Each structure stands twice: as C-alpha cells, then as structure tokens.
Amino acid sequence: MLPSRIFSPRSRRSMIRGARAYLRRRGSHPRWFQSLRMFYRLRMLVMLRMQQRIGAIVRRRDTELYVDGEEAFRRIDELLRGARHTIIIHMFIWVDDPTGRAVALRLVEAADRGVNVHVTKDTTGDMFELDRDFLTTKTHGKGIWQRFWHHPNIHVEAPEEQNHGKVYIIDGETMLLGGMNISDEYRYRWHDFLIELRGARFVEEYLSESPRTSQSDPVRLVMNSLHHSAVREAITALIHGARREIILEQAYFSDPGIVDLLAKRSHEGIHVRVILPLRTSVHHSANIVTMASLMEQGHDERMQIFQYPGMLHGKMILVDRVRAFIGSANLMTSSLDAMGEVNVLITGKNHSVVRRARETVRFDLLRSTPLQGPPQLRWVTRVLAYLGL
Numbered sequence: 457m458l459p460s461r462i463f464s465p466r467s468r469r470s471m472i473r474g475a476r477a478y479l480r481r482r483g484s485h486p487r488w489f490q491s492l493r494m495f496y497r498l499r500m501l502v503m504l505r506m507q508q509r510i511g512a513i514v515r516r517r518d519t520e521l522y523v524d525g526e527e528a529f530r531r532i533d534e535l536l537r538g539a540r541h542t543i544i545i546h547m548f549i550w551v552d553d554p555t556g557r558a559v560a561l562r563l564v565e566a567a568d569r570g571v572n573v574h575v576t577k578d579t580t581g582d583m584f585e586l587d588r589d590f591l592t593t594k595t596h597g598k599g600i601w602q603r604f605w606h607h608p609n610i611h612v613e614a615p616e617e618q619n620h621g622k623v624y625i626i627d628g629e630t631m632l633l634g635g636m637n638i639s640d641e642y643r644y645r646w647h648d649f650l651i652e653l654r655g656a657r658f659v660e661e662y663l664s665e666s667p668r669t670s671q672s673d674p675v676r677l678v679m680n681s682l683h684h685s686a687v688r689e690a691i692t693a694l695i696h697g698a699r700r701e702i703i704l705e706q707a708y709f710s711d712p713g714i715v716d717l718l719a720k721r722s723h724e725g726i727h728v729r730v731i732l733p734l735r736t737s738v739h740h741s742a743n744i745v746t747m748a749s750l751m752e753q754g755h756d757e758r759m760q761i762f763q764y765p766g767m768l769h770g771k772m773i774l775v776d777r778v779r780a781f782i783g784s785a786n787l788m789t790s791s792l793d794a795m796g797e798v799n800v801l802i803t804g805k806n807h808s809v810v811r812r813a814r815e816t817v818r819f820d821l822l823r824s825t826p827l828q829g830p831p832q833l834r835w836v837t838r839v840l841a842y843l844g845l
Contacts (some may be wrong), residue, residue, distance in 0.1 A: 467758055511740035519675055519802060520652040521782070521812040525643035525772045528650035529555070530634055535626045536562040543573045544625040544663075548581040548784075549637035552597065556638050558603045567609035574799050575612045578619045578796075581637070618683065618795030621784050622663065632659050635707070635771050635784055642769070645821075649770040649782050651800050651809070653677075662798065676806050680785070680797040687785045688792040690801060691773065692717065692816040698726050698775045703817050705731045705764075705772040710742040710841065712749075729760045731817075733768040739788070741840035743829050751830040760822035771799075772813060780813040788844075792796040 523529040536543065543566055547799070550556055563573050582589050591614055594602040605611060624632040634650035636642040658677060660665060665681040678690040695702060695717050702721065709732060711713075722728045730750060732743050747761050773781040783799025785791050802809045 457694060468504050468803055469630065475804045495737070507829060508590060510566045517816075518654045519800070519807075519809050521816075522634075522650040522652070523816050524811070525636065525645075526728065528634070528648070529643045531650070531652065532559070532624060533631065535624065535630060535632070536566060539566050539569075539571050541628050542625070542627055544576075544623075545574070546576045546578075546621050546623040547638055548578050548617065548620050548622055549584050549639060550577055550581075551585050551639035552588040552590060552593050552601075552643075552648060553640045555640045555643045556588075556590070557600055561600050563610060564600060564603050564607060566776040567607045571609065571845070573610040575609075575610070576619075577612065577614050579614050579616050580618045580620075583721045585588055617796060618794065620786075620791060621679075621796050621798040623798060625659050625662070625761055629656055630660050631662060633800065634784055635769050635822050641767075646767045646769045647764065648768075649772060649816075651782055674802065674807065675800045676780070678783070678799045678801050680792075680795060682796070685793065687797050687799060688713075689788075690799070691781065691785075691792070694775050694779060694781055694801075695721060700776050701727045701729075702775060703731070703821075705817065705820060706787050707733060707767075707771065708738065708743065708768045708791075709746045710739065710741040710844070711787050711792055712788045713789075714787050714792075715749050716753070717745055719750060721757075722755040722759040725758070727758045727760075728754060728763065731762045731764050731768065731820055734765055734825075736767065741837045741845055742788075744837055745841040747794070747827060747835060748833055750832040751827065761827040762819060762821060763827065765825045768820075774810075774813050774817055778810060778815055779803045780807075780810045782809075782813070790844075 471575075517593075520531075522531055529772070543563065545563075550559075561575070563575075567573050577590055582591065594605045594836055597605065605612070620623040622634060622637055626632075631653045632650055635648045635654070636650050642648055653675065658675075661677050662679070665679065665683055667677065667679070667684070667686065668674075676684050680687045691714065695714070699722060702718065704718075718728050718730070730747075732747065736743065751761060771783060771785055771787075775781075780798055780802045782802075783797065785799050791797060804810055
C-alpha cells in the first residue's frame with residue numbers, strides 16, 4: 457500500500473506541475489520517448505517516498521507457470537540452447553522417442569559449446585519406458601545417442617533411489633520442476649504443469665536437500681529426499697488451513713489419510729473439488745475407489761468430483777485461490793512418504809503463478825464432467841486398487 461503522504465497536497469502539486477510542464481514542452485526527443493521518461497521519473501518518485509527497498513519493488517518475477525507440453529518444452533529448449541556453463545537434469549522417465557532424442561541433441565550441442573552436462577536418471581522409471589528405455593540407448597542407441605553417451609562433457613548416473621522428481625537446472629540460476637517427464641506424451645498429449653524458479657537460492661536448497669526458506673516466504677520449495685520428507689506435512693497443513701475452498705487436480709490419488717481429511721473438511725464447511733483423469737494407464741482402479749470414498753464420506757453438497765476428458769498428469773492443489781502447490785508428488789502413500797519428490801508452494805492472491813493456476817483450474821472444471829454419484833465398485837476393481845493399479 458502506498459503511504460498517504462504521496463497523495464499530500466504538495467505531492468499532488470508537484471506531479472501536476474511536472475505533467476503540465478511536460479505537455480507544454482517541445483524538444484528534440486519524440487513524444488513517446490518523453491512519455492516513457494516521464495513514467496520512470498514518476499515511478500522513481502513513488503519508490504523514494506515508500507518505506508520499502510527499491511530492489512524489492514523492481515525485482516523481476518522469480519517464478520513462471522507453464523501449462524502443457526507446448527509451452528513447457530519450448531521453454532526447456534530455449535534454456536538448453538542458452539546454457540553457458542552447467543546443465544543438471546534429474547529425470548524419472550526419459551523415453552527414446554522424438555522428444556527424448558530432441559533433448560539429447562540439445563545436450564550434445566551444449567556440451568560441444570563447453571557446457572558441463574550432468575544427468576541423473578532414476579532407474580525406477582525404466583518400467584514405464586518399456587522397449588524405448590533411456591539406458592538401453594547406451595549400447596543400442598543410434599544417431600545422436602552415440603554422441604550423447606561418448607561425449608566427454610556429458611556425465612550420466614542411474615541410481616536406484618526412487619526419485620520421482622523431474623528437474624532441470626541451468627547455470628546454477630534457473631530451475632524447472634513439475635510433473636513432466638521427457639517423452640512425446642508429455643510434450644504433445646497429456647495435461648501437465650512446469651514451474652520455473654529463478655534464483656540461486658532455489659538451486660542451492662534443492663541440491664543440498666536442506667530447506668532454507670521460512671514458512672512465510674511466498675515461494676517455498678517442499679521436498680522429499682533421502683534425508684528429509686516434507687511433502688505430506690505441507691499438504692496436510694494446506695488442507696487444514698483452508699478457509700473456504702480446496703481444488704485438487706491429480707493424476708493418481710489413493711492415500712487414505714488425505715481422502716479422510718478432505719471428507720472431514722467438507723463437513724466443516726469447506727468446498728472441496730477434485731479433478732481426476734477419466735482414464736489412466738496405471739492406478740485407474742485406485743482412482744475409482746478414491747472417487748467412491750470421497751463421495752460416500754464427504755458432504756453431499758460440498759464434495760464434488762470431476763473427471764477430466766483426457767490424460768491429466770499434473771499435480772496441483774489450489775487453496776482459497778491464494779495458495780498453489782505444484783510439482784511432482786502424487787496423492788499416493790508411496791509418493792507422499794517414500795519417493796523423492798519436489799514441489800513448490802506459492803502464496804499470494806496476485807502472484808502471477810497463482811493467477812495462472814486459477815485460470816487453468818477454471819478452464820479444466822469447464823472441460824470436465826461432474827460425477828452425479830459414487831461409482832459402483834466391483835470386486836475386481838477393489839483388488840486392482842489394492843495392488844495400486
């Protein structure tokens with residue numbers, strides 16, 4: 457909020473006098489240039505009179521939300537092309553398809569420029585790559601893969617850490633995270649989200665696996681790692697802290713604790729809306745059981761379930777339209793408690809990411825079909841759900 461003295465009679469007279477002088481002025485500079493200079497002078501006057509550091513006022517946006525693969529992979533490609541000295545990629549799934557080879561090509565080009573490239577590909581994700589898996593390209597890959605695996609500036613690790621995160625780090629200053637793996641499905645067909653964080657503090661916090669931001673920070677990393685698990689606690693706190701509304705967009709949802717908590721909150725006056733994909737290749741039966749449980753346990757009017765028409769792979773929680781939680785973590789017990797995950801919690805009604813999240817959720821609700829009642833559960837559905845299928 458601007459201090460009242462900015463609108464004091466003296467300030468008003470000064471601004472009006474300057475504006476009148478400007479309108480009467482004739483000079484060699486074009487009028488558009490004079491207008492621009494006038495704007496910045498007035499802005500500087502406001503900043504000098506405010507009890508706030510100028511750096512905090514003029515700071516560029518440190519976060520950006522990209523929706524779906526066209527936006528996300530365009531930005532990934534741009535950053536890889538512009539990398540100057542370091543690229544770090546941590547990936548769960550990397551498929552040997554046109555998108556996978558296009559990313560490999562950009563990394564080889566960067567390595568040719570002298571950029572150090574470090575890739576960590578979790579082997580747990582190999583089960584989803586089938587006959588187009590990333591690691592086999594080391595011995596049987598053709599074309600760009602031969603250069604990729606033999607380039608002296610590219611280093612690849614394949615640990616068995618069950619790290620479900622998808623992260624790009626460029627030059628130690630820019631970090632991308634979200635739900636998007638590297639494959640054609642994520643680039644062209646599936647609905648998903650990617651977050652860009654700018655600033656070395658995010659990179660340092662992620663690589664050191666140690667939270668450094670305070671609870672009051674408007675942009676905060678929330679991670680599960682080998683040494684620290686914070687995702688379940690953060691999601692639980694978000695749900696408990698809701699005052700009016702909770703909206704979830706999830707690919708895979710089966711954790712009983714979160715189901716019970718959402719049902720409880722709906723009976724406490726909170727409107728809960730859950731968007732799940734109409735059909736998934738895995739975890740489909742578990743999603744159906746979750747939908748039935750939510751509708752049976754939740755409030756009749758304040759619990760709503762929607763089915764998204766395509767494959768929704770994004771993981772987003774929007775609380776009271778002022779807090780957005782986005783990243784790689786699914787609402788599954790293994791994801792919340794055991795797997796490596798990285799999410800970001802962003803707070804602020806007018807924050808650009810929260811505004812974009814609200815727009816995205818609004819559009820997705822319009823596209824989705826509301827369930828009119830709990831789905832009927834057959835015994836085979838219950839068995840498959842128990843197996844996580």
